[in-house]
Amino acid sequence: MDALSTHPFFYDRAFGVAANDRVKKTRLVIENGVWLSHNVITTPGCARIGRGAVVGAGAVVTTDIPPYAILAGAPAGIIRTRFDEATIAWIDSSCWWHLDKSDLKRLLAEQPDSAFSPATGLAAARSLGDTAPGQGIRSEPLASGMLLP
Template identity: 50%
Template sequence: MVYIEDHGTDRIRELGPEPTLHEPVSISESELGAWTEVRAEARLNESAIGDYTYLMERVQLDYATVGKFGNVAADARLGPTNHPIDRPTAHHFTYRAGMYEMGEDDESIFEWRADQSVKVGHDVWLGHGAIVLPGVSIGNGAVVAAGAVVSRDVPPYTVVAGVPADPIRRRFDPEIAARIEATEWWDWDHATLAERLDAFRNLDLFLERYAPESVEAAD
């Protein structure tokens, strides 16, 4: 047996208000919030990620928006681009014609893709290799299991798994979820988050200190 104490690049230990990018990455026409991190070989196309969200290796976002404090594991893909299967061929030479010296590109296909954007709320965890199909919305606090294929909307604070993904349980009961939601903690500034760190490590303490005692739960 061979013991290896250290090998390869260290995991980054500090982030800053400016986005941290680990080359190589591909980012086009996209927005990145403060304290964000994008790991190597990720790709963002006409997408946005909110403050504190991180994307691990080889994540792909196409026409997708991820809220604040998103946790996106390696190899996840949001909004994989659909092909026009109602045409004689699904191949992209019909809309990327210029690439093949066949004529003008068909911009209507790119507009069609943009109209099927993916919307992910705050504090969502997307597991390794998860796929979120075009047009799907995922609510705040939801969890998508590794390898899941999400083909329909996911309610807030719901854990989904499988192909296609189905709800398997709630992350919190509806009353607690509603109380957490009411705090809108993801909009607290950096200093406030740091000051209240101990409460983020203890659900009961967080609810006691910062959540309203009673909130009407969503259906």
């Protein structure tokens, strides 16, 4: 506000006037399974939106968002997390985001509780001795050489 102008010519060398960039450019990482509702604004103070986060419509996100958080407001504030810590660990161990469409289709058909009610799916898996959603769904290694639990 104290400069001669707020025009980007003064701050962004891409316009060919300023010799150096004066605005810190940040890269925003949005992890898997994130839902950004309508008209969400992220400011440069937010560099990461964690896996499974849900951001309410019109929220102004000024800081990083932890995984599985539900946020809303301006500035956005955490309302709660989507799941308890055990369920989050169980979901994260599944690496479901590495499944292809055919494997996801099998997961939905064979383990619907794992997909639509992870806390219920976790309880059922514990009673069966399984470790994560997708157990036995993928029989071949992922590109990284990793198998789903």
